[in-house]
Amino acid sequence: MHMLTNLMAQQTIWRLPEESRILFATLIVLGAFVLVLGLVPVLQTLPPRGRRAIIVTVTFLAGLFFAAEFFLPVDWTAVFPKDDPKRNFLTPAIQPAQNVLQIIGALALGLGTFGLVRLHLRNAVQRRPQWGYSIVLLVSFVVMAIFSVLNTLAEKGIVARDPLLQRGFSILFDYTLLQLDAAMFSLVAFYIFSAAYRAFRIRSVEASILMFTAMLVMIGVVPLGAYISPALPAIANWVLAYLNAPAQRAIEFGVGIGGLAMAIRLWLSLERGVT
Amino acid sequence: MSYQHAQDNWFSAILIGLIALAVLVNIWRARRGKELYIRRIPGLDAIDEAIGRSTELGRPVTMIPGMTDFGVVAVQALTIFKYITKQIARFATPMRLLSGNPTVFAVAQEAIYDAYNEAGRPDLYDADSIRFLSDRQFAFASGVAGLIQRERVAASFMFGEFFAESLIFAETGNMVGAIQIAGTVSFTQVPFFVAACDYTIIGEEFYATSAYLSREPVLLGSLVGQDIAKLLFALTTIGGVIAASIAGTDAPIIKLLGQPGGWDAFWSSVLKGGGQ
Numbered sequence: 435m436h437m438l439t440n441l442m443a444q445q446t447i448w449r450l451p452e453e454s455r456i457l458f459a460t461l462i463v464l465g466a467f468v469l470v471l472g473l474v475p476v477l478q479t480l481p482p483r484g485r486r487a488i489i490v491t492v493t494f495l496a497g498l499f500f501a502a503e504f505f506l507p508v509d510w511t512a513v514f515p516k517d518d519p520k521r522n523f524l525t526p527a528i529q530p531a532q533n534v535l536q537i538i539g540a541l542a543l544g545l546g547t548f549g550l551v552r553l554h555l556r557n558a559v560q561r562r563p564q565w566g567y568s569i570v571l572l573v574s575f576v577v578m579a580i581f582s583v584l585n586t587l588a589e590k591g592i593v594a595r596d597p598l599l600q601r602g603f604s605i606l607f608d609y610t611l612l613q614l615d616a617a618m619f620s621l622v623a624f625y626i627f628s629a630a631y632r633a634f635r636i637r638s639v640e641a642s643i644l645m646f647t648a649m650l651v652m653i654g655v656v657p658l659g660a661y662i663s664p665a666l667p668a669i670a671n672w673v674l675a676y677l678n679a680p681a682q683r684a685i686e687f688g689v690g691i692g693g694l695a696m697a698i699r700l701w702l703s704l705e706r707g708v709t
Numbered sequence: 710m711s712y713q714h715a716q717d718n719w720f721s722a723i724l725i726g727l728i729a730l731a732v733l734v735n736i737w738r739a740r741r742g743k744e745l746y747i748r749r750i751p752g753l754d755a756i757d758e759a760i761g762r763s764t765e766l767g768r769p770v771t772m773i774p775g776m777t778d779f780g781v782v783a784v785q786a787l788t789i790f791k792y793i794t795k796q797i798a799r800f801a802t803p804m805r806l807l808s809g810n811p812t813v814f815a816v817a818q819e820a821i822y823d824a825y826n827e828a829g830r831p832d833l834y835d836a837d838s839i840r841f842l843s844d845r846q847f848a849f850a851s852g853v854a855g856l857i858q859r860e861r862v863a864a865s866f867m868f869g870e871f872f873a874e875s876l877i878f879a880e881t882g883n884m885v886g887a888i889q890i891a892g893t894v895s896f897t898q899v900p901f902f903v904a905a906c907d908y909t910i911i912g913e914e915f916y917a918t919s920a921y922l923s924r925e926p927v928l929l930g931s932l933v934g935q936d937i938a939k940l941l942f943a944l945t946t947i948g949g950v951i952a953a954s955i956a957g958t959d960a961p962i963i964k965l966l967g968q969p970g971g972w973d974a975f976w977s978s979v980l981k982g983g984g985q
Contacts, residue, residue, distance in 0.1 A: 505715045505722060520711060528712060539779075539812050546811030546841030549818075553837045564859060611848075618847035622873055625880040626901075633904035682896050685912035689894045691938045692916030694725065695732045695931045696781040704736060704927045705784070 490703040497701035503528060551575065581606050647673060727941060732934030739930025747929060752890050752908030753921050759864035759888040760796050768863035769803040773853060773878060775893075776846060777869040779812035782894055786869040787817055788919045789892070791824040793866055798828035805856060806839045809849035814841035850874035854881040867891040867906075868915065871898045879905030892918060913939075 477485055503524040510517045554568035562568075585603045588595035634645040653659040654670020699705040715722030739745055763770045772793060774786040790806060797804050806821060808814040818839050825834040842852035854877050857865065865882040867875070867889070875891075875898040882889045883905050891902040892910030902909045910918060913935060920928035953963050 504713070507716050508714050509716065522714070525712060542811035542815045543844070544811075546808075546814045546844075549814070549836070549839075550841055553840065556837070567855075611845075614851070615845070615847040618851050618877065619873065622876055625876045625905075629876060629880060629883075629901060629904035633900075685896045685899070687942050688913030688935075688939060689896070689915070691728060691935050691942070692913040693781050693894070694728055695935050695938075696785055696916055698729055698732055699736075699927065699931055700781065700784060704931075705788075706925065706927070 493703055494701065497697075499524065499527070499531065501701075578606060578611075647677075724941070724945070728934075728938040731937040731941070732931050735934035735937070736927050736930035739926035739933070742926075743930075745926075745929040745933055747917070747921055747924075747932060750910065750914055750917065750921055752892070752910045752914075753918060755888070755890055755908050756793060756866070756922075757796060759866070759890060760793065760800065760802060762888055763797075763863035764800040764802045766863045769805050769860050770797060770864045770866065771853075771857060771862045771882075771887075772804065772806045773865070773867045774806075774808055774810075774813055774817070774869035775867065775871040776809040776844070776849060776874070777813060778810055779816065782870050782915075783810070783813045783816070785916055785919060787813070787820045789868045789922070790817070790866070791820050792919070792922045794821050794824035795828045798825050798830040798833055801830070801833055804838055805860070805862070807849075807853050807856065808839070808841050809844055809846070811841055811844065814839065846872060846874055850877045853878055857881045857885055857887070861885050862887050865889045867893070867902070868910075868918070869893065871895050871902075876901040876905060882906075 477488070480488070503522065506522045506524065508522045508525070509519040510522065511519050551572065554571050556562070557565045557568035558572065581599070581603045584593060584599050585595075587593045588599060593599075630648075634641070634648060636642045636645060650666070651670045651673055653662070654666040654668075654673075659666035659670065696705070715725075735745075760770060770793070772790045774783060774790070777783045777786060794804060804821075806817050808817055818836065821839055822831075822834050825831050843849045853874075856862075857878070858881060862882065862885060865878070865887045867878055868891070871878075871893050872895065875893070875895070879889060879891065879902055889906040890908045890910070891906045892915045893899060893902060894912070894915055896912065899909065899911055916935070917932055919925075920932045949963070952960065956962060
């Protein structure tokens with residue numbers, strides 16, 4: 435207890451010697467686990483109305499924090515001359531709040547991975563149709579995870595980076611994963627071609643206008659367009675800047691307003707979709 | 710790290726406040742029983758048709774929220790998927806919800822479970838039908854494309870935020886002859902969906918979807934508020950064009966409307982008696 439009080443008196447754990455820092459961090463993590471594990475059964479025992487009241491309150495307070503941080507003036511130097519004029523008193527809490535969101539995301543990643551592995555283990559054990567793919571996934575998952583973890587530990591100097599690890603990591607990530615990513619991305623080019631073929635087929639007046647405009651823009655933005663006529667790049671730019679950009683901005687305005695309205699509904703718990 | 714604040718441009722902050730007010734006032738009006746009109750959106754009318762086709766063929770329906778991070782877009786996408794699942798539950802049609810974001814996956818599990826419960830068919834819920842594939846863009850794309858091909862899906866619903874992988878999903882669905890309905894806020898992906906899907910829901914129609922499907926007063930009121938906000942934006946744009954044409958782009962009023970620190974520049978010039 436004395437040590438904890440002593441630690442708290444020093445305001446930040448990062449100034450402490452490493453042993454105390456690790457101990458303090460462990461205590462925080464264990465405390466958080468106990469709090470979460472204790473909260474879950476408490477929430478489960480509450481009636482739905484009580485649970486909803488807690489969720490509504492927490493949602494409102496969390497939203498209020500971000501709204502207040504945005505709307506409160508940042509320059510308080512007239513009142514507090516030593517204050518930083520680029521932030522208000524809530525701004526320093528933004529980063530910790532984002533860290534919490536990242537931690538929740540990391541927990542969810544564990545949940546997602548667990549679901550994926552469970553599904554494919556079942557497929558393999560029960561010999562469901564196409565269970566061979568599940569075996570491939572599980573083997574790839576385990577091998578990738580082992581090499582990735584070892585590589586991270588080697589980067590931190592915890593384990594030695596031997597040639598097998600270096601070569602294995604390179605084969606798996608640089609020569610396999612990245613190449614597979616590139617192969618998938620390159621498929622988009624072929625898909626664009628087939629989709630464009632269907633979209634530009636002349637079936638109606640609108641499709642004809644679309645095709646004619648697309649042809650103008652495509653020819654206008656490549657060197658061939660300027661070679662045919664100097665007017666073509668100018669026409670292409672005009673179409674992009676004066677027809678395409680305003681339409682896109684109008685869509686963006688609509689999306690932004692829609693997102694804001696949705697955020698307000700979620701903040702005030704008026705949204706009944708998935709909440 | 711520096712963050713944006715209302716003080717950077719008070720005009721924008723006031724606009725945000727006015728939009729919020731328009732939305733809240735109209736929600737209040739709708740709750741008091743005011744009749745509100747919503748125009749037809751063909752893509753949403755086709756949802757039932759797509760589900761019906763899947764049921765007839767006995768092939769699954771896929772729902773893809775894309776790589777969307779958990780936020781308003783994901784919540785809206787899951788709200789739509791929840792509605793679709795309720796319809797699916799009536800006919801016991803198989804479904805697959807494929808997520809590229811673990812948080813969305815976790816929430817989707819709960820949302821889909823709720824949907825089956827609300828439809829009175831909790832027995833049909835299968836936790837394995839909601840899948841997290843990968844948070845790597847093209848690993849997720851290949852996983853979705855593979856599943857669409859292997860299971861020969863009959864209907865594919867893509868709602869959320871999409872990037873370069875959108876066309877891979879849409880073209881693969883097209884190859885297997887699925888009815889495809891897409892709705893996205895990513896305007897760079899709209900042309901791909903328009904080219905490859907049967908119906909595309911564009912821009913703010915995406916946010917109108919839940920109001921259209923559920924006809925809940927809160928959502929309808931919010932939609933009317935959004936329309937008023939759009940009108941406000943249109944008037945601001947027209948006002949800005951007129952003011953810039955008359956006074957020039959260096960005028961304090963134009964700085965007030967469009968530039969960081971413009972509010973301070975405007976008031977300091979007003980307090981000095983006009984001029985720069």
